[in-house]
Amino acid sequence: MTSIPATVVIGSAGRRLYLIDWFRRAFKTLGVEGRVVVTENDETSSAASYGDLARIMPKYSDPAYEAALLDLVDELQPQLFISVNDYELLHLHVNTDLADRMRQLGVLVPGVSAEWQRGCVDKLRMAQMLTAIGVRTAPTVTGGDGAGLSALAAYTDDVVVKHRFGSGSSGLAIVSAARAEEAVAESLLSAPAQSGGEPTADDVVVQPKLSGTEHGVDIVGALHAPGDLAAVLARRKLRMRAGETDKAVTVDPAPFVANSALIAKAAGLTGLIDVDMFLDGEGRSTVIDINPRFGGGYPFVHLAGADVPLYYLAQAMGRDNGFEWSRYEPGVVSAKYESIRVAGRVPVTPTSSVE
Template sequence: MNILLTSVGRRAYMVKYFKEAVGDYGKVHVCNSDKNSIAFRYADEHIISPLIYDEKYIPFILDYCQENSIDIVVSLFDIDLLVLAQHKNQFEELGIHLIVSDIDIIEICNDKWKTFKFLEDNGFKTPKTYLKLDDITNAISHKELSYPVVVKPRYGCGSISISLAYNEDDLKYLTRKVNKDIEKTYLKFESAITEEKVIYQEYLMGQEFGADIINDLQGKTQNVILREKIAMRSGETDIAKLVDIPIVNETLYRLGNILKHIANMDCDIFLVDGKPYVLEMNARFGGGYPFSHLAGCNLPKAIVDWANGKEVDNDVISAKTGITGYKEIYITEY
């Protein structure tokens, strides 16, 4: 059982998790467009890939899979998800399990405006969201919400260029700034399809949680793992505690059953006055997954077993509550 992790970046821990999952019965391959990916060090095999939006990217991945007898492909990056999903049938024709949700699901998650509309249409509580500067200023003038207001990229990732506006001057300045920031980063690729690249959101006051909504390879929800976020850094959770809050878990189970994503859905939720508000969804392993893994969940093993046609006991994809995890900075030589 050979596995390819695409856009692996700094996710060295994911390489280790999948190596443990395949054991002596396969290899873990990784690729990234940056030769300086530290995850290369821990993989059995690694290769530098073309950029995701390069026309050679998909042919490169398909050729590599065939040449190296790859059985499973897992992407670890939002932008990569959509490009791979658009070619899912080509992987399936080669007998390769592409662990990526369908295109419509990826688009709902990657496009924060579509995220808002999906959640609203399906009866989930979510922060009020606006697509135009005039709409947010009118909403504030009519007291539909008040400052501060969150200003962020419509196709965002990793908390890039997320800011708070405390007045109308801030809104105008941050709108210009976010648009400029988008053009300087990889966010420009997905954002290129629309003129409306910025969204404006109600600022929620409450306890923030992260979650893994775990579905099987047919999109059926198997479990939900909830983490209370204690400390954050650059958009990722630094310290988190595994918790069990029934009202939040029920909301997440319903979300997973409606969305029918594949494998993991990384989700951000706020508990405001005892009511869960879903903020964002990422159809991949997120930066919070290591906390779930630390507490006993082994989704990489489950993916390998599901791909092999085996049943997975719920204990494999469950985590103990009450455990607090801490990320540390670790320096290594490569």
């Protein structure tokens, strides 16, 4: 009988080819024969043909997705499954019980509780949940809350407007408080609605613009002890591009540990979540957003020495021998750059020559 190599499945890897490389290196560090399987809906995405094995899947909203995913798990017997798509994660953890079913089959599936997964895709709900556990967050109102908008305008000069159910920085605008309603109307033109129908002003949120410096923080929960904090990894954002951190410098995570521990415990966290926090002049951190997955800021701490893919694989395979995966060097500045690869080929129809 042919043995099945150790396997990690990365769902909807998209443009994050570096994650595939870093999981490959983690296998080598562990001295394990392993493979990285990439599942994608688009066979010409950057990552679809970059893994050791590619599987083209139905879209997560397709009724055929569930059977296709369970068939893949049965065939490949992965030790670990992660996704870097917010909406696929919502489908796995909230809309279905697929995450739990994979766990019952012996697959390690990092994540947060269903309640916190819902909160991560609803910025108003997230603000309310953070406040309830004692974590500082920006006061948040919907674009349709006239009284709330007036209250914000009474004490802040500038506000942040963005999609309530958006991913990344969709619908983002920073305007004067006097222009809040105008910015809400503009953001509404591209806003996704929770119900899937026509969006309303309540599908846009408004927050005061915070003072201080913006940081990206990776909160890592122990993979086999939900809610226990395993590590905090932090960087100060130096430049943004298309809603993602483009340049950053690694920093001491100490100012963010208290909030991180509260979030990890409340969310039943296992694995990594990407959190945006502001740090003010008095050293207080305020949470503004949570993405329950590897975010675009993780590479900055990885290049400075952290190695979460190694932690994931070591834990998934029972090979954790004290690797110093959470140590990184503060003061390392890294910047993203452009690259490109051939993603596929399409049939070409010969053209007739003109004589």
